[in-house]
Amino acid sequence: METTLRSFWQFMINTIFKTVHWDEERCSGCLTCYEVCPVGCCLPDPATKKIRVPDQDRCVVCGACVLQCPEGALALM
Amino acid sequence: MATTFMKYLETTPADYDRGIKIITLGQIQGIQERIAEFVQPGDRVLEIGCGTGSLALLCAKRGAKVVGIDTSPPMLAEAQKKVKAAGMEHRIELRLMDATTIADHSEPASFDLIVSTLVLSELEENTLEYVLEACGRLLKPEGRLLVADEVVPDGLLARLLFYLVRLPLALITWLITRTSTTALHGFPQKLALAGFKGRVVTSRLGGSLQLFSARPATAPRAISAPEVPRLRHRVTLWTLLKDLYCLLWRNIPPYPKVRTGLYRIGEPDCSSPVLVTGNYDLTVRRVVRELDGQVDAWLLVANSKGINVWCGAGGGHFTAENIIAAIKTSGLADVVDHRRLTLPQLCANGVKGKRIEQETGWRVRWGPCYARDIPAYLERGQRKTDAMRWVRFPLPARLEMAVVMWQFWAVLLAVILIIVRRPLVIPALLSSLAMFLFIGITWPWWPTRDGLLQGVGLALLSIALLAGWSITVGHLSPRPLFNWCVALGSLGLFAGADFQGASPFMRAGEAEHFWKLVPIGLLILAVYLFLPRTLGW
Ligand SMILES: C[S@@+](CC[C@H](N)C(=O)[O-])C[C@H]1O[C@@H](n2cnc3c(N)ncnc32)[C@H](O)[C@@H]1O
Ligand code: SF4
Ligand code: SF4
Numbered sequence: 093m094e095t096t097l098r099s100f101w102q103f104m105i106n107t108i109f110k111t112v113h114w115d116e117e118r119c120s121g122c123l124t125c126y127e128v129c130p131v132g133c134c135l136p137d138p139a140t141k142k143i144r145v146p147d148q149d150r151c152v153v154c155g156a157c158v159l160q161c162p163e164g165a166l167a168l169m
Numbered sequence: 170m171a172t173t174f175m176k177y178l179e180t181t182p183a184d185y186d187r188g189i190k191i192i193t194l195g196q197i198q199g200i201q202e203r204i205a206e207f208v209q210p211g212d213r214v215l216e217i218g219c220g221t222g223s224l225a226l227l228c229a230k231r232g233a234k235v236v237g238i239d240t241s242p243p244m245l246a247e248a249q250k251k252v253k254a255a256g257m258e259h260r261i262e263l264r265l266m267d268a269t270t271i272a273d274h275s276e277p278a279s280f281d282l283i284v285s286t287l288v289l290s291e292l293e294e295n296t297l298e299y300v301l302e303a304c305g306r307l308l309k310p311e312g313r314l315l316v317a318d319e320v321v322p323d324g325l326l327a328r329l330l331f332y333l334v335r336l337p338l339a340l341i342t343w344l345i346t347r348t349s350t351t352a353l354h355g356f357p358q359k360l361a362l363a364g365f366k367g368r369v370v371t372s373r374l375g376g377s378l379q380l381f382s383a384r385p386a387t388a389p390r391a392i393s394a395p396e397v398p399r400l401r402h403r404v405t406l407w408t409l410l411k412d413l414y415c416l417l418w419r420n421i422p423p424y425p426k427v428r429t430g431l432y433r434i435g436e437p438d439c440s441s442p443v444l445v446t447g448n449y450d451l452t453v454r455r456v457v458r459e460l461d462g463q464v465d466a467w468l469l470v471a472n473s474k475g476i477n478v479w480c481g482a483g484g485g486h487f488t489a490e491n492i493i494a495a496i497k498t499s500g501l502a503d504v505v506d507h508r509r510l511t512l513p514q515l516c517a518n519g520v521k522g523k524r525i526e527q528e529t530g531w532r533v534r535w536g537p538c539y540a541r542d543i544p545a546y547l548e549r550g551q552r553k554t555d556a557m558r559w560v561r562f563p564l565p566a567r568l569e570m571a572v573v574m575w576q577f578w579a580v581l582l583a584v585i586l587i588i589v590r591r592p593l594v595i596p597a598l599l600s601s602l603a604m605f606l607f608i609g610i611t612w613p614w615w616p617t618r619d620g621l622l623q624g625v626g627l628a629l630l631s632i633a634l635l636a637g638w639s640i641t642v643g644h645l646s647p648r649p650l651f652n653w654c655v656a657l658g659s660l661g662l663f664a665g666a667d668f669q670g671a672s673p674f675m676r677a678g679e680a681e682h683f684w685k686l687v688p689i690g691l692l693i694l695a696v697y698l699f700l701p702r703t704l705g706w
Pocket of ligand 2: 142
C-alpha cells in the first residue's frame with residue numbers, strides 16, 4: 093500500500109512538472125524525434141542540421157521521442 | 170481524471186500480482202510448488218512469462234539454473250529485486266523477451282524443463298501454437314513441459330459453475346487492478362498438435378485451474394505456410410453494433426479483438442508495403458475502411474490486448490515484443506521480399522523501433538498518425554507531411570470524446586441521484602451532457618487551452634444564463650436559485666477539467682486538474698453548506 097501510494101505520488105509529480113529536455117551535444121540530427129512527436133515539439137533545424145525545441149510547453153510528456161532517440165539525447169525532466 | 174488512475178494502475182506490477190491471486194483464489198502458489206517438485210538439481214529450466222519471479226525462485230532453490238523471460242520491464246524489475254533479495258543471481262537469468270522468440274535465443278534441445286504459469290492463456294491462438302512448437306525444439310528429448318493455467322472445464326455443468334464463479338471474481342479483479350485474464354480452450358488437443366504427449370497432473374477449483382505435464386512425442390513439425398485472409402470494408406448491423414459498443418464501453422473490457430496475424434488489403438504482392446496495427450476491433454476496421462479499394466498492402470495485426478495503439482503503447486500493453494511476435498508467427502517473411510515495416514506513429518510512445526530492428530532485422534518506419542492519411546502517405550513514397558505527423562482534434566473527434574467522457578460520469582451521477590434525489594436525475598444528466606457537448610463544439614475558439622480555465626468560463630457562463638432566465642421568466646426564489654447556481658457551476662468546472670484532460674493535447678493536464686479541483690471542490694462545498702445560513706435564507 094505504501095509503495096503504491098508513493099509511486100502514485102511520483103506519477104503525479106512526473107505528469108505535472110516534467111517536460112522534454114534536449115541535449116544538443118549528444119544529438120546526431122537523425123530527426124527520429126521529429127518523426128514521432130505527435131504535437132510538433134521537436135522540429136528540424138536546417139541551420140544546425142539538428143533539431144530545435146521552440147516551445148517546451150507544447151510537450152504532452154508522451155515519451156515517444158525519449159524512447160526512440162538512438163543517441164539518448166532527449167529526456168523528460 | 171478517470172483516465173489518470175486507469176493509466177496508473179495499468180502499469181503497476183504489484184497490483185497485477187494481487188489480481189492474479191484473487192482470481193485464482195490463492196491456488197497458484199500450491200501449483201508452483203508442485204511444479205518445482207519436478208526439478209532435479211542441475212536441471213536447465215526455462216520459464217516463459219516469469220512475471221515477478223516466484224516460480225523461478227522456487228526452481229532455483231531446488232538447484233536448477235533458470236532462464237526467466239518476460240515481455241514486461243516492470244515485472245522483470247520486480248523479479249530482479251526478489252532474486253537479489255534471495256541471493257539467487259547466479260542461478261537465475263532474467264531476460265526481456267517474447268515467448269515467440271525463445272527458439273532464436275537458445276540452442277535446440279538445451280532445456281530439461283520448460284515451465285509457465287498463467288501465461289499461455291494470454292497468448293493469441295496462432296501465437297500459442299507457434300510457442301508450443303518452439304518449446305518442442307528447445308526441450309531435450311527426455312525433457313518436460315509444465316504448464317499451469319486457467320482452463321475452461323469440460324462438461325456443461327462444470328462450465329456453468331466455472332462462469333458463475335469466475336464472473337464476480339473477474340469483476341473484482343478488474344475493479345481493483347484494471348486487468349483481466351482469459352482461460353485456455355482445448356489445450357490438450359493443442360499440445361498433441363504441437364507434437365507433445367500430455368496429461369493433467371493436478372486440477373484445482375473445479376477443474377478450472379490445471380497443471381499439464383507434457384513430453385515431446387514426435388519430431389517437431391515444420392511450421393506450415395500461411396494462407397493470408399483478405400480484409401474488406403463492410404458495414405453491417407453487426408459492425409454498427411460493435412461501433413456503438415466501442416463508443417460507449419471504451420474503457421471497460423472485454424475489448425472486441427481481431428485475431429492477430431497477417432491480412433491482405435486489396436491484392437498485395439511481394440514488394441507491397443507492410444502496415445502494422447493493434448488488434449482492437451475498431452482500430453482494424455477503421456484502417457481497413459480507409460485502405461480498402463485505395464491501396465494494395467499487407468496488414469500485420471499485432472497483439473495490443475484489444476486496446477487502441479496510443480493507449481496500449483502508453484500503458485505498456487503494446488510493445489516491441491508484441492510486434493516481434495507478430496512478425497515471427499505470421500509467416501510475413503515468406504510473402505514479401507523486402508524487410509520494411511510501417512508502424513502507426515501513435516504507438517511510438519511505447520513500441521521501441523530500435524528493438525524490433527535489432528531482434529528481427531526488419532527496418533521500422535513511422536507512418537502517419539491517422540489511418541486516413543495512409544493512402545496519401547504511401548503515394549508520396551512513405552514520406553510524411555507535417556499535417557500527417559501531428560495530431561488534430563477535429564469536431565467529430567471532439568464530439569465523440571465529449572459523449573464518452575460524459576457517459577462515464579453520467580452513470581455515476583445517475584446512481585447517486587437516484588438514491589438521494591430522484592427528480593434531479595434527468596435535469597442533471599441533460600445539463601451535464603449539454604456542457605460536455607458545448608466544450609466539445611466550441612473548443613478551438615477558447616482563448617485558453619487549460620481545461621480548468623475553460624471550466625471556470627463554462628461555470629460563469631451557465632450561472633449567468635441561469636440568472637438571466639430567473640430574472641426574466643423563471644422568478645426563482647434565492648434559495649433554489651443559489652442551489653442551481655452551485656450545481657451548474659460545479660458541473661461546468663468539472664466538465665471543463667475532465668474534458669481537457671482526455672484530449673491528446675494535454676495528457677499531463679489530467680493530473681494537474683485533479684490536483685486543483687480538490688481544493689476548489691472543498692471550497693464550493695463549504696460555501697454551499699454555510700452561505701445560505703449566514704444570509705439567513
Ligand atoms: C499472469 S502473469 C503470470 C506471472 C507468473 N508466471 C505467475 O504465475 O505469477 C503473466 C505474465 O506473462 C507475461 N507475458 C505475457 N505475454 C507474454 C509473451 N508473449 N511472452 C513472454 N511473456 C509474456 C506478462 O508480462 C506477465 O508477466
Ligand atoms: S532523435 Fe535524438 S539524435 Fe535524433 S534528432 Fe532527435 S534528439 Fe537528435
Ligand atoms: S515527450 Fe512526446 S510530446 Fe513531448 S517532445 Fe517527446 S514526443 Fe513530443
